[in-house]
Amino acid sequence: MHTERLYFADPYLRHFSANVIAREERGGRPAVALDRSAFYPEGGGQPADSGTLGGVAVLDVQSEGELVWHVLAEPLSASAVEGEIDWARRFDHMQQHLGQHMLSAAFEELFGLRTVSFHLGATAATIDLAITALEPSQATAAEELVNTVIWEDRPVHARFVTPEELARLPLRKPPQVEGPVRVVSVPDFDHSACGGTHPRSTGGVGVLHVRRWERRGDTVRLEFLCGGRALRDLRRKNAILGRVASALSVGVDEVEAAVARLRDAEERSRKALELAGERLTRYEAAELAAQAQVVGGLRVVSRVFEGRALEEVRSLAQQIGGAGCVALLGLRGAKAQVVFARGDGLPLDCGALLRAALAPLGGRGGGQPGLAQGGLPDGAQLEAALAAAVAHLASATEL
Template sequence: MTTIKLYHENAYTKDFTANITKITSLPNAKWAVTLDRTAFYPTSGGQPFDKGMLDDLPVIDVQEDGEDIIHIIEACPVMGKVEGHIQWQRRFDHMQQHSGQHLLSGAFYSVLQANTVSFHLGTESSQIDLDIEDITPENLVEVEILANQIVFSTKALHTHWLNQDTIHSFPLRKAPAKDFAEIRLVEIADFDYSACCGTHVTNTGEIGLIKIRNWERKNNGVRIDFMCGWRALGDYQQKNSILQQVSNRLSLPASGILQGIEKQLLKTEEISKELISVKQEFYRNLATTLSQQGEIIGHNKLIVHTLTNITPNEINNIAKELVNKPHTIACIGGINADETKVHLIFSASPDVPLSMNHELKNILPLIDGKGGGSAQSAQGGGSNVDQLPTALTLAADHIKEQLYLL
């Protein structure tokens, strides 16, 4: 028996009574319930399913099965009559977004002759894909203004059931498949006519503000991200709050924030350059100190040291500074700021006849690490911070043994 779809008769139906016609046990310990009539909309046409209750059992999914609507619940109900209750806030949100999509798609077609090829109603925002290769900010403004003009004009939305004989009575924005027996048309009076099975508001004023958030190129077309109604209000409230906080932090009016940020970025860039210069001087001084503390072994000097709260790039700069001097070997270990990772750099001046790659790989297992390099320079990292002293001691002892044999 075909399920009567109350959401097509009246999308504002929140509560209803129905009879269970079938109960099916599912493999995932859930139950599929078929009713003789329902106001629960199933996932279809880019619109997600409705949530709500059947008596005291939550409806966690709604699916189409031919002409039947299947309600997925987590406990087995009792055959007979049930009370259905739609989660209205979710339903009305979907109505705003879906009706807004029709209106926005119609505006894109009116302004740019761009067809909507797909629609997705997401949990935070929604997207439509257009069959155009590019778009300009000016295009978006023009489309957005037109769409909101239609919102403020409170045009009526009507639905019609059409067949092959009556479909030509309306100027559809996009032709439907030719093999349909009956099709549902959603009309925005004197503006847009589109085939659709979703739930919609009764006039454009209920859609509320339509806001295009951004766009991107997608599959030889353009993807538009947008919000309508309460979602658009929430998005504006959040962004206005952020704007106000930034305004307060910079002690500037909202109109001067962009200029203020640009000034701050210039200052930051200048400070960064100064910091780089200071760090380079620090590396040179540290390298001089470490070199003086190095251990002389024959004609060579071995420098072994551990640094904390340091980046791999900074360790590398120090090691390079050290091995600029002849007959020098530098084994430098570094621990990152949160003390979760170790980074090692083993470097030698070109006149040292040892392989740093070989020496590093010998001790990498101790720090649960990976890495490698050349005879003159090798580096690697690992996660066993506690074993760093042992690893460096082992490496130093092995290097000393080889140096004494030279």
């Protein structure tokens, strides 16, 4: 038994008649093999076709030996069936697959870069190039060459060749199959051993756009879009650009300059805000230092804050310490945190004091004699921790 693969002769065939020649279950679902099929089975980096057989959805198509198996959504009782290919999916795959052939050929022709793998996904296709870094100028040159060949609308020839013909063809890489070899050729540009489906001419690809690339181990993975995918991507990006331009009250061509102005203004505002914050922290630190209580011969500021950034509280503690005081500050937020600081020359080890105050409450932390930081498992314990630290200072002048 074998399945005649109709897509070899006519990749544009959408409807066909066939007979069921075998049935089985595959992955818990019913599957049938036909005497002839236009459904392309998964292989060569190209996903399987979808569509219907006798009105039943075809979920997957796989090739095993001489048979093409069609995995179905539900059992199919008929022996003679009508098949219908999901043409939008098929033609999309045809565009991406031929685009890949030409893109790989362009990189090899221009830069001697070999394609080591190809993946055709649902939204984008990728090739892996045998190089660790790709220059933007290289990607642009390859993209330009491919689109030149696309717009020349060269014919695409797909045929099985004899061993003698195969030996004469300048294939990009040796065939990966045994037995008869099918070669897809773009005249004066590319010859590849391939069993996939492709447009009749390069113009069927429409356009190829290199979207982005990144290093992956010893290769560069490059993502590209062809035909309808490239058009949809252009529409999406154009819509985004239009909305941004409208929000900025500028023309589309002025968006880049407008964004640059916004970034400059944001940077100036950020620096001004930082300076204002530093001034406020100094004023607050001076006010708190003026209200310090004397404990064990040291001027101590003990306070719990809420809704402030840890960096802000740490800076405040250091400013209070700079005023010749000991700062015992708590911060109640997503975490319960404690910051201790002291002025230079004061007889106190903030790290030791913090550990002594937090340990009985299940807290942890540490630091240097002049600055220490830690945390507690429960924000409700902050007042108790600071009270414990004050008690330690009252009972001993050195820690």
